[in-house]
Amino acid sequence: MTTTDKPRQRIASEYTSSAVKTGELMPESPTKSKTHAFSFGDPEPVLGSQISDYLGIFSDTNGLWYLPPVSLAGLAKTMYANGTHASVLEFKQNQLLASFKDNPMISRKEIRLAFKDFEVFDNAYFLAIRNHLGGINRYVRLPAVNVRVGTDSNFFLLNSDGSFQEYYGTEIIHLNGGDIRQSIYGVPTYFSGIHSILLGEAATLFRRKYYLNGAHSGYILVTFDLDDEKAEDIEQAITQSKGPGNHRSLYMNMESTISGKPGYTKDRVQLIPVGDFGNRDEYDKIKEVTQQDILNMHRVPAGLASIMANNAAGHGDLKNVREVYYDCETIPKQAIWQELNERLPARAKIGFNEPRWLTVQNEGA
Structure with a gap:
């Protein structure tokens, strides 16, 4: 026994004797608890592909093209992850398509797909199809998700099998929505709200699993x-x-x-x-909040997005809402598309008609 053990032994004996004298009981040795706790389920990342991380602009390992600052495939997936987000994108595309003037060199099918590309990726690409004499017969849309801006004033179209096609810069017209951090690719404005899009998806998936599990x-x-x-x-x-x-x-x-x-x-x-329905209100609240976030980041009024009103007053006069939206959102977006006219030939200039309801008002005046 070491010298340091003696004081401890003496203190213990003193405590025992004093406890006996005062009638106090010695604390019993702790018994093994019968309570058990366990956890289950590994944590699942909210952003599996981390599509919200801004990577910056770097050239690919082959040095041929620049990598987009955000995952284009990830942006495409968000369209199918949230019903409100997909519906609003379709609505904004249709607003442009409804007033688009027929173009002899750009078919409505090509421009419709290009409108969708621009709303989802903030980039749109057109390839000039030339005749044997070198003149341009028409323009076709290239899928923005697979197009990369080259490092030598050129463009590349990536194929699913890993191959790619190269195009000279003079053959491609690129509509770039713009980004304050770089000038090579556009980044959609809804990028700041991706967390709301995925939170709405997560709430829906959680509810589905809740019901499929039978716990409801x-x-x-x-x-x-x-x-x-x-x-x-x-x-x-x-x-x-x-x-x-x-x-x-x-x-x-x-x-x-x-x-x-x-x-x-x-x-x-x-x-x-x-079953416990107590969490239902939380699900509904999450869906309501994320839906409002999505409408705010797209700047689309709820009434025009076919969202049912939660109160008796409704969404107000939708005709007035439509006119304000047209002035504040549709006309500026048309102006962006008309930037392509700087490179398009005269007979391929992009133009837009006045909406039908505005034409009727002008005729009545």
Whole structure:
């Protein structure tokens, strides 16, 4: 025994003797707890592909083209991740398509796809199709998700098999929505709201898993001190009831005894619900908030986006809302597309008609 152990032993003996004198009991040695806790389910990242990380502009490892600052494939996936986001993108595309003037060199199909590219990726590309004499017959849209800006005033179209096609810069017209951090690729304005888009998707997926898991309904039916014959009758009645198996339920017949002694139960039949709808309001609140965030970042009024009003007043006069939206959003977006006219030949200039409702108003005046 070391010298340092003696004081500890003396203190312990003193404590014991004093406790006996005063009638206090020594603290019992702690017993092993019967309570157990466990966790399940690995954490799932909200952004599996980290599409919201701004990477900057760098050339690819081959040195032929610049990599986009954000994942274009990730931006495309967000369109299918949230119904409100996809609907608003379609609405903004249709606003341009409704007033687009027929163009002899750009078909409506090509411009429709280009409108969608620009709304999703903030980039649109047109390839000049030339005749044998070198003149331009028409322009076709190249899918923005697969186009890369080259490092030598050229462009590349990436194929699914890993190959690519190179085009001279004079053959491609690139509509770039712009980004304050670089000038090679456009970055959509809704990029700042991707977290809201994915949060809305996560809430929907959580609710689906909640229902598919069967936790939303079901019960535990407990009876006490029934003989086997009566318990089997109850079990058979539950099994043959309407819709068996639709919800996960459990029937138990138990003896009301505790440690071999007669116990006490308030009710001989107990129905214990398993499902809990308490979280439903949280789901609805998340969906409501994320939906409003998406509409705000796209600057689209809820009434024009076919969102049902939550109050009796509704969304107001939609005709006035439509006119304000046209002046504040559609006309500026048309001006962006008309920037292409600097490179388009005279007969391929992009133009837009006045909307039908505005034409009727002018004629009436």
